[in-house]
Amino acid sequence: MFSFTQQRALASSGAMRCLQARVLMNFCSQCGEKVRFAIPESDDRPRYLCDACGTIHYQNPRIVAGTLPVSGSQVLLCKRAIAPRKGYWTLPAGYMENAESTSQAAARETWEEACAEVALANLYTLIDLPHINQVYMIFKADLVGGFAAGPESEEVALFEEDEIPWDSLAFPTIEHTLRHFYADRHKGLYPLHTGVITPEDRERYFGSA
Amino acid sequence: MFSFTQQRALASSGAMRCLQARVLMNFCSQCGEKVRFAIPESDDRPRYLCDACGTIHYQNPRIVAGTLPVSGSQVLLCKRAIAPRKGYWTLPAGYMENAESTSQAAARETWEEACAEVALANLYTLIDLPHINQVYMIFKADLVGGFAAGPESEEVALFEEDEIPWDSLAFPTIEHTLRHFYADRHKGLYPLHTGVITPEDRERYFGSA
Numbered sequence A, B: 001m002f003s004f005t006q007q008r009a010l011a012s013s014g015a016m017r018c019l020q021a022r023v024l025m026n027f028c029s030q031c032g033e034k035v036r037f038a039i040p041e042s043d044d045r046p047r048y049l050c051d052a053c054g055t056i057h058y059q060n061p062r063i064v065a066g067t068l069p070v071s072g073s074q075v076l077l078c079k080r081a082i083a084p085r086k087g088y089w090t091l092p093a094g095y096m097e098n099a100e101s102t103s104q105a106a107a108r109e110t111w112e113e114a115c116a117e118v119a120l121a122n123l124y125t126l127i128d129l130p131h132i133n134q135v136y137m138i139f140k141a142d143l144v145g146g147f148a149a150g151p152e153s154e155e156v157a158l159f160e161e162d163e164i165p166w167d168s169l170a171f172p173t174i175e176h177t178l179r180h181f182y183a184d185r186h187k188g189l190y191p192l193h194t195g196v197i198t199p200e201d202r203e204r205y206f207g208s209a
Helices: A004-013 A016-021 A103-115 A172-185 A197-206 B004-013 B016-021 B102-114 B170-183 B199-206
Strands: A036-038 A047-049 A062-071 A075-079 A093-095 A117-129 A134-144 A153-159 A193-196 B037-040 B047-049 B062-071 B074-082 B093-095 B116-127 B134-144 B153-159 B191-195
Touching: A062 A103, A062 A117, A062 A172, A075 A103, A093 A103, A103 A117, A103 A134, A103 A153, A103 B116, A117 A172, A134 A172, A172 A193, A172 A197, A197 B074, B062 B102, B062 B116, B062 B170, B074 B102, B093 B102, B102 B116, B102 B134, B102 B153, B116 B170, B134 B170, B170 B191, B170 B199
Parallel strands: A062 A134, A117 A193, B062 B134, B116 B191
Antiparallel strands: A036 A047, A062 A075, A062 A093, A075 A153, A117 A134, B037 B047, B062 B074, B062 B093, B074 B153, B116 B134
C-alpha cells in the first residue's frame, strides 16, 4: 500500500506508529463506500480516505480525565470490575465525553466509578501515552462526603500511604500520580507534573505494550 | 427519536448539547450498514449504533496543541492563510495527532505554521471549549533561531506588547493566553492557567457560536 519512499518517510517521522495505533476502518461513515488508507495530497501521514465522496477521516488522541481524591491522610482508590486490568486498583478516571470540560469529565468519572463527590483543586498530572493515543489528566481533589462502588468498580476504599497496593495498581499513570503525591505531600505543594509513558513502562503492567 | 423522558434526561444532564456538537455519521465504519443515533443500554447519552455488527461509535473531544513563542520582549504570531478566521492573528497551534505527545504536537504545529524551532517550557494555558469539543493546550516556549510563514500562514511576525493586534486575533483562546502572559510577565512567574470558553465568548469572534 505504501511505496518505499513513503515507508521510509513514515518510519523516520515516527508516523509508522500510527499504523498500529489507529482505529481500523473499512467503510466511509458518510457515504458507506470502501475506504483506503494512504497519505492525502499535501499531508505527511496516512489517513482513511474515501474516493467516492472525498471525505478524509482524521483520528486523534483521546483524553482520560480523573481525580486523586484526598480525605485527610488517605486517598481513595477503586478496584476495577471490568477489563482491562480487572481486579487491580486505580484512581477514578475515564474517557472525556463531548460537550463537557476536562474538570467536569474528571468529576463525572469520580461520581460514576466511586459514587464520590469531590471538590476539584488543580490539574496535578498530565501524562502522555503516545503509543495508545491517550492523554491522562488527573486533578487533585478533596473528597466531600461518602463513597461506594459504582458499576465499573468491585470495591472502593481509602488508603493510608503504607497501605497503597503498589503491586496491584492497574496502570503506570496511577503509580506515577501516587508517587508524585507522596513526594509532594512533605512540602505541602502540589504543582503540575507532566510525563510520558513508554511502551516499556506499560509492558511492566500488561505483559505487553 | 427520543422519548419525552429521554429528552428531559438529556436536557437536564447537558448531554443535549452533544446533539449539536457531534460529527454526523450515516454508515457504520466497520460493516458499512446504516447507523442509528440512540442511547445504548447501560449508557446515559446517545451514540451512533450499528444494529448489524453491534459496534458503538464513541466520539470524544480533540486536543489543540500549540505554543506561545517568546523572543526577548517579543512574541511570535501567525496570520492565518486558511479558514476559519483567515487573515486574523493566532499563536501556532493545531490538532494533536495520534502517536505523538502533547509537547511534540505543540512543537510540530509551531514548526509547520511558523517554520520556527522552539524550546518548550511549561504548559501555560489549558482551555476547554465544551460546545465545540476541543481542549486547547498552549505551552510557553522560547524561540530558537528564525521563522517564516508555513503553508497555513500568510505572515509570521514578532510583536512587542503595545503592537499586539488585539482586535484582529483569531480566537478567544489566543486572547486569553496573551492576556495571562502580559499579566504574569511583571512577576516573572508563568503558572498554568485553566479556563473555559463559552459560546458567548466565541460569538464575539465569530459572530455566532
